[in-house]
Amino acid sequence: MTTEIVGGAALAPPTAIGGRRSARLRQLAPFLPAMVIIVGLFVVPLALMFVFSFWSTNENLDVVPVWTLENYQNFFTNPTYVRTLFKTMVIGAGVTVVCLVVAFVVAYFLSRYVSRRWARIALLIIIVPFWTSYLLRVYSWQAILGEHGALNQVLVGLGILREPSLLFVYNDFGTFIVLAYLYIPFAALVLYASLERFDFTQLTAAQDLGAGPVAAFRRVLLPQIRPGLITACIFVFIPILGEFLTPSMVGGAQGLLIANLLANFFKTALIPEGAAVGFLIAAFVTALLIVFRRYLRVEDVVVRG
Amino acid sequence: MDPLETMPVSRHGRAIRRAMQVGFAALIVFLYLPIVFMIVFSFDEGATPGLPITGFTLHWYEAMLNNRVLLRAVGNSVTVAIIVSILATVIGTMAAFVLVRGRIRFPNATRIAFTLPIMVPGVLIGVSLLIYFARVLDLSLSLATVVAGHLVVTVPFVVLIVASRLQSFDRSLEWAAADLGASPRRAIRHIVLPLIAPAIIAGALISVTLSIDEFVITWFTVGSQPTLPTFIYTRVKFGVTPEVNAVATVMLFVTLGTLGLAAVALSRARRMTGRSRRRRGAG
Amino acid sequence: MNRLDNQLSRRRFLQASAAVGAAVSLGGITAACNAIGQPAVQGGTFNWMTWGDHYIDTQLKAIEASDKIVPQISELAGNAEGFAKLKEVKGELDQMSGDALWVPDAYFAEGLIEPFDINELKVSSQLYPFARQFEIWTKPEGYLGYPFGWSPISIYYNVEHVTPAPDSWAVLLDPKYKGRIVIENQPEEIVAYMGKASGVDDVYNMTDDQLATVKGLLEQLKPNVLKFAQQATDSVNAMISEEAWLITGNLGNEDRVKDGGGPEIKGFIPKEGTVGWMDAEMIVKEGKNKSLLFPFMEKSQQAEYIAENFITHGRPLFNEAAYKILVDKGEGDRADRYLYNKAEETLAKTTLKGPGTSTEKSIQLFNEVFGA
Numbered sequence: 001m002t003t004e005i006v007g008g009a010a011l012a013p014p015t016a017i018g019g020r021r022s023a024r025l026r027q028l029a030p031f032l033p034a035m036v037i038i039v040g041l042f043v044v045p046l047a048l049m050f051v052f053s054f055w056s057t058n059e060n061l062d063v064v065p066v067w068t069l070e071n072y073q074n075f076f077t078n079p080t081y082v083r084t085l086f087k088t089m090v091i092g093a094g095v096t097v098v099c100l101v102v103a104f105v106v107a108y109f110l111s112r113y114v115s116r117r118w119a120r121i122a123l124l125i126i127i128v129p130f131w132t133s134y135l136l137r138v139y140s141w142q143a144i145l146g147e148h149g150a151l152n153q154v155l156v157g158l159g160i161l162r163e164p165s166l167l168f169v170y171n172d173f174g175t176f177i178v179l180a181y182l183y184i185p186f187a188a189l190v191l192y193a194s195l196e197r198f199d200f201t202q203l204t205a206a207q208d209l210g211a212g213p214v215a216a217f218r219r220v221l222l223p224q225i226r227p228g229l230i231t232a233c234i235f236v237f238i239p240i241l242g243e244f245l246t247p248s249m250v251g252g253a254q255g256l257l258i259a260n261l262l263a264n265f266f267k268t269a270l271i272p273e274g275a276a277v278g279f280l281i282a283a284f285v286t287a288l289l290i291v292f293r294r295y296l297r298v299e300d301v302v303v304r305g
Numbered sequence: 306m307d308p309l310e311t312m313p314v315s316r317h318g319r320a321i322r323r324a325m326q327v328g329f330a331a332l333i334v335f336l337y338l339p340i341v342f343m344i345v346f347s348f349d350e351g352a353t354p355g356l357p358i359t360g361f362t363l364h365w366y367e368a369m370l371n372n373r374v375l376l377r378a379v380g381n382s383v384t385v386a387i388i389v390s391i392l393a394t395v396i397g398t399m400a401a402f403v404l405v406r407g408r409i410r411f412p413n414a415t416r417i418a419f420t421l422p423i424m425v426p427g428v429l430i431g432v433s434l435l436i437y438f439a440r441v442l443d444l445s446l447s448l449a450t451v452v453a454g455h456l457v458v459t460v461p462f463v464v465l466i467v468a469s470r471l472q473s474f475d476r477s478l479e480w481a482a483a484d485l486g487a488s489p490r491r492a493i494r495h496i497v498l499p500l501i502a503p504a505i506i507a508g509a510l511i512s513v514t515l516s517i518d519e520f521v522i523t524w525f526t527v528g529s530q531p532t533l534p535t536f537i538y539t540r541v542k543f544g545v546t547p548e549v550n551a552v553a554t555v556m557l558f559v560t561l562g563t564l565g566l567a568a569v570a571l572s573r574a575r576r577m578t579g580r581s582r583r584r585r586g587a588g
Numbered sequence: 589m590n591r592l593d594n595q596l597s598r599r600r601f602l603q604a605s606a607a608v609g610a611a612v613s614l615g616g617i618t619a620a621c622n623a624i625g626q627p628a629v630q631g632g633t634f635n636w637m638t639w640g641d642h643y644i645d646t647q648l649k650a651i652e653a654s655d656k657i658v659p660q661i662s663e664l665a666g667n668a669e670g671f672a673k674l675k676e677v678k679g680e681l682d683q684m685s686g687d688a689l690w691v692p693d694a695y696f697a698e699g700l701i702e703p704f705d706i707n708e709l710k711v712s713s714q715l716y717p718f719a720r721q722f723e724i725w726t727k728p729e730g731y732l733g734y735p736f737g738w739s740p741i742s743i744y745y746n747v748e749h750v751t752p753a754p755d756s757w758a759v760l761l762d763p764k765y766k767g768r769i770v771i772e773n774q775p776e777e778i779v780a781y782m783g784k785a786s787g788v789d790d791v792y793n794m795t796d797d798q799l800a801t802v803k804g805l806l807e808q809l810k811p812n813v814l815k816f817a818q819q820a821t822d823s824v825n826a827m828i829s830e831e832a833w834l835i836t837g838n839l840g841n842e843d844r845v846k847d848g849g850g851p852e853i854k855g856f857i858p859k860e861g862t863v864g865w866m867d868a869e870m871i872v873k874e875g876k877n878k879s880l881l882f883p884f885m886e887k888s889q890q891a892e893y894i895a896e897n898f899i900t901h902g903r904p905l906f907n908e909a910a911y912k913i914l915v916d917k918g919e920g921d922r923a924d925r926y927l928y929n930k931a932e933e934t935l936a937k938t939t940l941k942g943p944g945t946s947t948e949k950s951i952q953l954f955n956e957v958f959g960a
Contacts, residue, residue: 027407034400034419034460041457042422045433048441057948060698061672080959106332109325122329124564129336131560132343134518135537136553139545140339143346147831150342166767166831170815185336242426245520249541253771253813253958259426261959266432267665268775268951269672278429285424289417374660439676446680528680529635529660542663542818543640 053275061269071276081261081277085284088257091172092240095179099236100229102180103187111195123192126185134182138249141178145169145250170252178246183239187232194228230292238285340557347550365547369555372548378531379552385448385532386516389455393512396456397463398505402493404464405471416468419461430457431525438526446528454526455516462515463508470504471497631656634877634884637664637673638685638869640819641901642736647893657884659683665818666774667694667941668951674700674872682875683884687865689792689942691732692724701870702878703730709882711889714909718932724940725868733868734885735906738931739838740864740938741781742855744845746833757785757858760834761808769809770823770832773816775954776947777863781836782806784860784939791863792944799949806957820901827853839926840902864938866906866931895919904928 056066075081106126110119129137144150145168152164168174198221206216222229244259251257258281265274350360369375409415422430434454438444474497482492498505520534527535533552540549631652636659643661652658662681664670667690674684675698686695695701706712706720712734719735726732745754750765760769760781771778776792782805783791788798814832817823824841826832828850835841837855845853869885871878887893891909898905899919904926914923927934 028403028409030399031403031407031409033396034464037396037453037456037460038418038422041434041437041453042430045437046425046429048437049429049433052436059945059948060694060943061668061675061948078956080956084959102332105325105328109322109329113322113325125333126336128557128561129340130514130518132340132518132557133534133537133553135520135534135541136343136549137339139541140342140346143342144338148829170767181335181339184332238424242428244428252815253810256959259428261955262426263428264775264951264955266428267672268668269675270948270951270955271432271436273952274432275429278426278432282425282429286421289420289424373658435676439678446677528677531660539661539663542665543821 049271049275050279052272053279055272057270057272063271071273072280074273075277075280081258084256084261085258085281087172088241088259091176091179091257092237095176095183095240096233096237098180099184099187100191100232102184103191103232104229106188107191107195110192111198112200119192119196123189126188130185135245135249137182138178138246141174141181141250142169145174145177169250170255172251172255174250174252175247175255175257178250179240179243182246183236187236190232190235191225191228194225194231198224234288234292238288241281241285343550344554344557347547347554349547351547365551366555368546369548369551374531375536375548375552378533378536379556381448381530382517382533385451385455386513388452389459389516390509390512392452393456393459393463394505394509397460397508398467400460400464401467401471404468416465419464422457422461427458427521430454431522434522435525446526448527448530450526450528451523451530451532454522455512455519458519458522459512459515462511463505466508466511467501467504470501474501631658632877632880633658633660634682634875634880635660635662635680636683636685637662637670637681638683639664639867640821641897641903642685642867642869643888644893644897644900646896647888651884651887655883655887657880657887659884663818666772666777667943668774668776668947671695671698671943679872679874679876681872682877683881684870684872685736685867686733686870687867687942688940689724691868691870692727694943695870696727696732700873701732702873703727703732704871706731706734709734709885709889711886714889714891714894714907716906716908716931719866719906722866733870734889735866735868736889737903737905738864738866738935739840739903740857740934741777741836741862742839742841742857744827744835744837744841744853744855746827746830747852747854749830749833753854755856755859757781757860760812760836761785761805763812765812765834767812767814768831768833769812770814770817770826770835772820772823772836773818775951777941778809779806779950779954780863780939780941782809784858784862787860789861789939790944791939792942792946792950794944794946794950796949799946799953803953803957806953810957824848824850827851838903840898840904843922843925844902862938863941864935865941866935898923898928902926904931906931 052063053071054067054069055063056068056070058064058066110122114122142149146152147164147166149169151168152161155161156164168177202220203213203216206220207213211219242259243257244263247255247257247260248263251260258277262274262277262281265271265277345358347365348361348363349358350362350364351358403409404412404415404419431454434450434457435446438446438450444450478496478500479489479492482496483489487495518534520538523532524535524538533556537549537553540546634657638661640663643659648659664685667687670684670686671690671694674681674695678700684695684701691701696703712720715735720731722735725735743754743757743759745759747753749768750759759765760771771781779799779802780791782802783794783798785805786798786801788794788802794802812834814826817826817835820837823832823835823837824844825848827835827841827845828848830851839855842853842855845851869881871881875881889907891907891913894905894907894910895913895917898910898914899917902922904923905928911920911923911928914920914928923929
């Protein structure tokens with residue numbers, strides 16, 4: 001935090017009556033609404049859920065204050081949950097890798113070989129799908145990947161397949177494709193913001209000094225965009241842990257992810273059980289965030305405009 | 306463009322660049338495939354969106370204009386999004402100033418606290434708010450509770466974006482202003498805010514985007530009022546009719562139109578004031 | 589400094605006007621949408637949570653035109669989910685549909701619904717007499733719901749692809765049909781089906797031992813399920829497109845699939861027995877708009893609409909006058925095929941859907957098995 005005298009003077013407290021405490025209050029006043037929202041609408045409700053997660057459900061599907069650790073224990077003793085969490089992480093990691101690779105190529109292309117103006121326009125074109133309904137986009141994928149969908153019709157028409165394949169949708173593959181589809185634009189945005197600031201003449205300089213192209217990449221480019229890469233990873237991987245709509249629409253009965261189990265519990269009034277699963281996911285996410293806290297620069301997400 | 310910047314690094318530079326262009330085009334096709342389908346189905350005669358296309362009709366657009374609930378849903382969603390965006394931007398920007406310049410005792414912890422709502426699964430936030438509103442506060446659900454729920458996930462974005470921008474802001478401009486006799490408040494109003502405006506606008510835009518298509522939290526916190534995402538969800542469950550596609554298509558083009566107008570206005574503003582983009586102030 | 593001031597203010601002005609222009613146009617569009625979206629002055633809207641086959645669009649449009657009453661319909665997936673939702677939102681809903689024993693043992697027991705004198709509704713004279721007198725729905729305070737439809741749960745199979753002709757729940761577990769089954773997204777019922785398959789009679793009050801057996805069956809069922817149907821139309825569409833060869837569902841699907849251009853299918857009630865339901869429209873006690881419900885029901889439960897509903901959705905309903913209309917229209921055969929007249933005897937052979945001591949455990953079991 002800066003401690004310049006003038007900087008302090010910019011928020012200089014009045015030296016009049018009331019002195020430092022009311023001055024401090026006045027300094028913090030603009031922060032209060034945000035704090036009310038975070039504490040009052042986020043922390044407190046979640047704390048309530050936390051308490052619920054140690055309670056039980058009775059036969060009438062009511063939450064009763066019978067303290068138990070069973071909801072948490074169930075998560076670890078019943079292999080389904082850990083398996084589902086693991087599967088979600090695997091799919092999440094896979095989608096993250098695919099998104100990063102594709103987004104990196106796109107961002108590199110746009111930041112290096114395309115003029116600023118066109119790059120911004122291209123980015124906008126990539127972002128525009130965000131402005132349409134998530135549900136409809138996923139629903140359209142059903143039409144594309146289904147047994148009578150566009151993809152099958154093309155493949156059968158071209159003779160690549162003899163009959164329509166059932167393998168594209170209502171399984172993990174469908175979930176994977178659609179999740180990648182949904183998150184690539186986001187990753188591209190983050191990576192572009194990072195690459196935009198990179199001075200590409202450094203690569204030429206590296207070559208002048210004898211490095212091959214691959215080495216120049218590895219040792220000059222990648223380290224400098226590492227914060228952007230990690231931010232992109234975080235902004236893709238972590239939300240995927242909370243995705244349940246896509247798996248429910250294109251994942252079929254076999255494609256449930258951890259958030260589906262969470263949603264299932266809540267839909268059927270098993271709140272304590274659901275809360276426990278939810279907090280375990282949140283704990284996992286928090287752990288990840290703390291490990292990578294240095295790289296949380298959301299400015300990488302901004303489209304400079 | 307500076308030829309030095311575009312000079313390829315490797316021998317196969319040209320081929321790679323060509324491959325990238327093709328790859329980029331392929332990505333655009335991939336990204337727009339479902340959207341194209343969505344738009345095409347809105348003109349399809351068949352009652353269920355799906356192939357094959359049977360005929361061209363504007364019937365669904367007509368149905369859309371006659372569907373009261375759908376229009377109300379759109380109205381509600383847009384209203385909520387605007388309110389959320391304004392509130393989130395104001396609250397978030399104020400908080401960002403304090404976060405960066407005030408003396409908060411645990412700045413890093415506060416930053417993580419602001420990041421958490423974005424990272425916790427929406428289902429958990431939604432259910433916790435429902436229980437909180439219904440059982441603890443005994444509030445009845447309405448668009449107001451929806452706004453509250455949306456604020457939880459939009460304010461953090463605004464705070465973090467503006468705070469980042471503020472952090473890299475060159476304070477020397479403010480010192481110069483102080484030297485010239487400006488009070489701190491004037492300096493903020495005339496120097497800081499205009500220069501961090503892009504970050505604030507980005508925060509506002511992200512808030513609108515998040516709010517207008519927000520489904521999960523809305524689902525749990527809305528009363529009986531229809532919103533566009535919940536309407537679409539119900540339709541997806543009961544059987545989508547192309548009216549929904551029609552609405553989505555219209556919203557897409559309205560958004561594009563508004564963005565386009567705003568961009569044109571802004572670039573004209575820039576051109577008139579003679580500031581080239583390269584020559585920026587601080588940061 | 590002056591020039592900077594000017595540049596900033598001019599730029600600011602243009603930006604501000606662009607922003608204001610955008611906001612004004614958005615505001616205008618919003619206002620227009622909201623204005624068009626308001627229902628007309630008298631009448632009003634109420635909130636109804638129900639299944640997709642409880643209404644037809646022509647019926648709703650006609651009532652809107654004549655009485656200006658417009659229901660806002662939200663999706664009901666299953667009884668447990670609906671019950672959970674109503675417990676949370678209470679007065680946000682006005683009318684709720686529910687099955688069999690869920691009505692007295694869950695909704696009424698929790699004080700969520702309001703009994704009423706069914707004979708106050710003139711249209712109730714069109715119902716079969718026994719439908720007004722179901723013991724489980726009769727309380728001293730009144731009748732718990734307005735009866736709508738009923739059905740036992742049957743299994744339907746694609747005649748061409750499913751051989752030999754099945755007669756038991758076990759067909760759903762046959763590995764031959766991997767990925768070819770579509771089943772309703774009702775966890776408590778899927779567990780009940782497997783309960784029947786394992787030979788249990790009282791499938792909503794199962795012991796832990798029985799549940800353990802059921803778990804094994806669920807695990808056999810899982811790879812066979814392609815996806816979960818959110819509404820009856822999903823199952824029917826899956827049969828029509830032949831994505832699915834086996835579905836569970838209500839009476840009437842053979843004709844629905846054929847009408848949709850699908851292949852020949854047959855339905856049967858498994859030999860181990862099945863679950864059955866009769867559903868009713870319930871009045872939510874704290875509903876803010878419940879005054880609209882009686883006027884709405886007087887219109888919506890009229891025989892013409894019920895008959896049309898049968899033709900569209902196919903499963904039997906409790907309106908006796910509608911049966912006569914169907915016979916007149918030449919649909920009498922179809923009605924008889926689906927046991928329209930035989931509600932009492934058919935339902936007597938089924939286990940009525942309802943909450944039970946094992947509901948919570950069933951849902952947990954389902955989540956466990958159908959996770960990854």
